[in-house]
Amino acid sequence: MQNPPFPAAMEPVNSAAGDAGSVAVLLCTFNGGNFIREQLDSIAAQGHENWVVYASDDGSTDKTLDILRQYQHSWGEARLLLSQGPRSGFSNNFLNVLQIASGRHAYYAFCDQDDLWHPAKLERALNWLKQQADNTPALYCGRTRVIDSTGKAIGFSPLFSKPPSFENALMQSLAGGNTMVINQALCDLLKETPANTPLVCHDWWTYLLATGCGGNVCYDPVPTLDYRQHDRNVIGANTSLKNRLSRLTQMLKGSHREWNSTNIAALNSLSPRLTAASSSSLRRFEQARNASLITRIKLMVTSRFYRQTLFGNLGLVVAVLTKRI
Known part of the structure; x- marks a missing residue:
């Protein structure tokens, strides 16, 4: 059975933007x-x-x-x-x-x-x-x-x-x-x-x-x-050691580097909205990604980039060493 069509446009809702709880x-x-x-x-x-x-x-x-x-x-x-x-x-x-x-x-x-x-x-x-x-x-x-x-x-x-x-x-x-x-x-x-x-x-x-x-x-x-969690999740929860090892494998295969490239391109499209400090961090990260090993390590350490967990930071170290950031 075919679903009826959607309305061409939504009508205004009786909820003012100024309503502090809306x-x-x-x-x-x-x-x-x-x-x-x-x-x-x-x-x-x-x-x-x-x-x-x-x-x-x-x-x-x-x-x-x-x-x-x-x-x-x-x-x-x-x-x-x-x-x-x-x-x-x-x-x-x-x-x-x-x-x-x-x-x-x-x-x-x-x-x-x-x-x-x-x-x-x-x-x-x-x-x-x-x-x-x-x-x-x-x-x-x-x-x-x-x-x-x-x-x-x-x-x-x-x-x-x-x-x-x-x-x-x-x-x-x-x-x-x-x-x-x-x-x-x-x-x-x-x-x-x-x-x-x-x-x-x-x-x-x-x-x-x-x-x-x-x-x-x-x-x-x-x-x-x-x-x-079920077999149709677009993105699953990162709850087990198996899940985390899977994400580390993705990183080492280059997925994380591709994601970073996507994020950087999107951020550059809104560069006027970034704070001066954020713009500086973004430039240092861009530079680090394509720098020589010693320069890459120095930029990542001095810029204080980090992940939230010990396991995540160990993975980040591996990504830096293998140029997968």
């Missing part, structure tokens, strides 16, 4: 029919009730759209708005729906289709975000509890203890996009991303812009959602 939940979907009801129910169970779901579907052929329309009918069209994604990857889908919601709310929460939000997720994020200046880009993110396809808890994402920074962001993403909630100032920065800019991942890009452009970042060590 949250746009940016839900990107693609064939998520197996788990999306549970995710929608967990959003509805939030202790913070001032939210609107913007669901952007990227061409689902299963029952995802039928389920979304059922919830839209139950909640009302002002509570759940549907749009069609650009069909050019999940990161572009998130940036697309961010453009749609921008300016209508005070805060924006990225949302995956198959997770389970804990009831206090939005409350914890807003408790910190409301303390940030309106004109300062602000990013709340954090740790997750990991569950299997049946909902059974199987572990936690790594606990990061080093401070967020641009020097860290150049080396790795800090947290999953499914944990991220941002303010309007950071939303405006993300909107400046030139159309069709290749990105490794929207969450890494968000962390890079927040730290590189003088923003504030909060990493919450308390998990606020259950991150579901």
